[in-house]
Structure formats: structure tokens, C-alpha cells
Amino acid sequence: MNGAASIDWLLHRLKLDTRGAVLVEFAILAPILILVLGGIFSGANYLQAQMVIHTYAREAARGVAVGYMTVAEAKRFAQRSASRDLNVTVATAIDPATKGDPRDQDVKVTLTISPANMARITPIANIITGGLSTTVTMRSIVD
Secondary structure, X not given: OOHHHHHXXXXXXXXXXXXXXXXXXXXXHHHHHHHHHXXXXXXXHHHHHHHHHHHHHHHHHHHHHHOOOOHHHHHHXXXXXXXXXXXXXXXXXXXXXXXXXXXXXXXXXXXXXOHHHHHHHOHHHHHHHOOEEEEEEEEOOOO
8 A cells, every 4th residue: 555545545444433523522512511501500690689689679669669668677678688589698778758858759779789799699790790789769659
């Protein structure tokens, strides 16, 4: 067999031999698949945290605006509920409406998760966004 013929024979033989091809393809694609799945789970955790703090901020704002919660009760409710559901510390700030001031009739409730606590919920989202915050504003009907 001459040199060119033996190389052609070797290449032909390698094309037919696919025993390790699946393993090599999996080794190439596995890290990409793991990153995609990690991104999906991280994004889901981020959205869940956003939904939780928005829900409790809305309920606290409604409680103060309608009058069935005091500012202290609403702050305690929002902070405890969100912290319990997310297993992290959530900061709460409430700006109540000013009685007798027609320019300030809104109740504003802000819930914030610090970047350090956001890293405990989902490390990938923390790299992209830092902390997480939501503010809900409702018109007060309490005179």
C-alpha cells in the first residue's frame, strides 16, 4: 500500500467508526445544557421573588389606603410575610398619605431585597440585576 492509499483507507475507516462519537458530542453539549437549565431555574427564582414582594407590597398599600391596617401593622405584615416566603430579610418602607393635604393622598409601599440576600435566592440574577425592589402606590380613601 502506498502512502496516499493508506491515508485514504485510514480516513475511510475513521468515518465508519462511530463508537465514541456520541460521548464526544455529549461532552461538548453538556456544559451548554447545564448553563441553559441553570439560567431557567435562576430566572424562575428571580420572577418568583419579584412576584412575592410585589404581592405583599400591594396588600400592605391596600391595607393602609382602605384603612384596615395602620402603617406599623402594614409594615410588619409585608416584611414578615415576604421574609417568611423567601427566607431572606426584606426591607420595607411606607410613605402614608398626609391627612388634609389634597396633593398627598397616595400610600407608597416599597419592599427591597439587598444584593447580598438576592444572591441567596438566585446567584445568576444577582450578577445581572443586583438587588430587587418594588414600589406600589395606591390612592388613600381614608380621611
